[in-house]
Amino acid sequence: MAVSQEKITLYNLADLKNTSDDAIPNYLNSLGFKQSHHLTDVRLGLGYTALALAGACFLWDYKLGFENTKYYTAAAVLLYSVLNGLLTVWIMFVEKGVIYTGTSKSGDTVKIATSTKKNVPQYNLTITTTSKSGKSETIAVSRPFTEWFDAAGHFVALPFQTMLATSIPAVGRLDPQRAQAGQDEKMAAYTPEMLAALVQENSSVARATAETSTTGADTGKKTKQRRKA
């Protein structure tokens, strides 16, 4: 079982989410999905353009002084705010938490967005699968982080991959092993009917033993009394 060497702080929700987010591309790419970096690239492009602009502004202000360059600086400040605004809009409304977009060899496109709510250790995934024919379906999955992190803070790959394989049919198709492991797990767990049967069995056994022990105690007392008298 692949247990990662690095430990993370289990109480740090951001770390939990980030480690899980990082594992998804690793897993899916290993199955043959081709990752699309379009969203990241646009974000990096916008961001680094803004950075470059700030750097240029710093340089010309440093070399030529404030008075000579103040109109350029004013323009730069305006442009920088516009770029930053665009970046924020991009992250908030277009990216919207998407951490992986990929296409399988069979033509299915999978888009995974993750989120966490403050102080709640649940990993919320929203998976949008678009098949080759254009049909798209959205699946929402919410699992506690405890399923794939051990008590010491190590990330355990198997249950994580199983979770993905069983929840996302497109992934399950490509990784039948994990999908099967998921089913087996389901079989191993106690079903409600089994639990009820177990309870009944236990209670009838308990009643039987209780009866025998009480009668035994009674006879014991009686014999004791008789003996005394």
Next chain:
Amino acid sequence: MYSSLVRLQNTFGFFTTVAFVVAAIIAASDLLAPRAPVVNTLEANNVQVATGRPHYYSNKKEEYASIRFTLDADLSSLFTWNTKQLFVYVTAEWPAAGSENATNQAVIWDTIITSPSADHLMNVGPATMKKLRKSAEGKSIDPSRGKISLKNQRPKYQITHPSGKLAEIDDVVLKLHYNVQPWVGALTWNQENLDVGLWKRLKGGVSEKFAFPAIKKKKEGGEKAKV
């Protein structure tokens, strides 16, 4: 809150936010305190013009004007809990060559009136400091300090003009100004013409016009000007 460092960060961040908000509220509270500064008397008593040198080693001889004045003003409403000090100054103003409204202005006298909360910052000797602090014992603001009454006051500064000529100029006036320095917030000066909200403009802060007289004949040696 998964580590001490994070708790420290969050606490510090919260502290800065709260401090900033409190400072903003204090600064804004200044607008709610009404001001009604009044000048009852401001007049020039004794104006003299003499020649002198700016430094003992310079060759240039310049004309200096010394204006003694009488002032009676009530600036007590300017003191609030947010006032650190009041800087009051009297200027002499006369027209300058050039455009219509061009003037020459020079401060002839100024004083710093601290609020009791800032008394300890005044740069005075120990005896004066003791007296100062005792005068406002227990009070958070002391409006009575804003009442100024000076009779035939000798000016602190003797003024001149870059051209060196000052004698026989008409239409000179004395004006009273003040600058309120807060503990936190915006610095404000006297309003000449405008009433802003609860703050009334300075009533009567301009003296009657007078003139610089001709040069008074002084004995030889040149006077070292006190600047």
Next chain:
Amino acid sequence: MFSNVQPRQAAAQLLNFGLILSTAFMMWKGLSVITDSPSPIVVVLSGSMEPAFQRGDLLFLTNRNILQETDVGEIVVYNVKDKDIPIVHRIVRKFGSGAGAKFLTKGDNNVADDTELFPPGKAFLDRTDMIGSVVGYIPFVGYVTIMLSEHPWLKTVMLAIMGLVVVLQRE
């Protein structure tokens, strides 16, 4: 940690750190442009304006004359040529008006006016010598910069800590 990091990941983290610095810088420049002053916020370094300003106080400047011209009684900041420490003093004399006006300044706590501070041959200040006039004030806050400038190693330490925290946290 570094074995698993892909180039895009690293670039995104670096971007986050860089954006914090550059946004702070651009906000400063924006304030500079709005007030038309190369240094719209200054820390009081000397005691020449006591008891109004103490060392470590923060001053907010503006270099725009929106309502009226710079006048006697205003507290202005100016640089004497070739000296990099800005001086914060009060205007005590003004001759003329408009662009050709001449000014003389003096610190409240000084006995003499600033004539001695000007370079030889320059008896008065011009409006263009001033980089701003004080409009707002916050006490004590600037003392951190005084400490940083008097102990420069503090600056490096602070920046290093900031950088580490941002890169390692990825928040």
